[in-house]
Amino acid sequence: MPTPTYTAIATITLASTDSEIVFSSIPATYRDLVLVVKPIVSTTAFGQIRFNGVSTSSYSWVYAYGDSGGAGSVASSNTFIDANAMNTNFQGIYQIMDYSATDKHKTVLHRTGDLTANYVVMQASRFASTAAITSINFFVTSNTFNARTTLSLYGIEA
Amino acid sequence: MILIEHQELASAAASITFSSIPQTYTDLYLIFSIRQSSSGVNQALLEFNGSSSNFSFRFLQGSGSAASSGTNTLNFGGLVQGSASTSNTFASNSLYIPNYSGSTAKSWSIDAVTENNATEAYQHLVAGLWNQTAAITSIAIKPYSGNLVQYSSATLYGILAGSDGITSVS
Secondary structure (H helix, E strand, O other): OOOOOOOOEEEEOOOEEEEEEEEEOOOOOOEEEEEEEEEOOOEEEEEEEEOOOOOOOOOEEEEEEOOOOOOEEEEEEEEOOEEEEOOOOOEEEEEEEOOOOOOOOOOEEEEEEEOOOOOEEEEEEOOOOOOOOOOEEEEEEEOOOOOOOOOOEEEEEO | OOEEEEOOOOOEOEEEEEEOOOOOOOOEEEEEEEOOOOOOOEOOOOOOOOEOEEEEEEEEEOOOEEEEEEEEEEEEEEOOOOOOOOOOOOOEEEEEEEOOOOOOOOOEEEEEEEOOOOOOOOOEHHHHEEEEOOOOEEEEEEEOOOOOOOOEEEEEEEEEOOOOOOOOOO
């Protein structure tokens, strides 16, 4: 029997504007999670991710990017994961590895890009917690997601 | 992730094309392994609904010796192994198209690598846009020049969003 992949967990398409989308009560059934984000925004918005509502300095990341200035790499940390800038044509895929494990910090692999903002990014992020991830907050600051913004969460079984 | 169709070329051909793509999924995921009969440029070409127009993309590239980034408005989509590279090697690509059946412009992303028993090989991360609101009903993969060689292959999957009845989202 093939191992199921991309099993649908939850999805939302906004009917009106909102600045934060929360996935709660994520079961520990799977090995990895995949979050696909297709936002609708009016102006550039900076996406951010938190797990389990943790807002302390528990997040760090490194990314390689390509934009109009060329290619480069950045490492940083904060009280959230930088989910990258979003404009009209953003697409983001976030793979959350071993999300339900209780013996390791959590790794997120990002593939994001936006032709309006004219960049592409590959990123690895870390949530410095051994707690299983049971909720995901995806939000923007100083901006909102417009109606028809879609976020879909999938599980991948081992 | 549900298999829609797999194709492998029994002989050289101008393209690998998926037609009449069902509109019942949320996203599409296409994995392709391709080599072309001519040498030179390693860019593969994409067509949606038979069209090579209204494409644009930005890529991040590693070449084995340098990292760079660029943008273009041609229908480049991933990498194809050229005939001058190591025998029996094929470029590997994965293309993700969210909301392919929706009524907005279609963004897409590609991870791609070539293989070569030499210091020059390419890795691309691409953010692309097909600036059309029509649902995608066909996808064609083409070489930059020449034909796709025998054993080039592609597999199309559909990904369906939904609810597990346990997780809440708001």
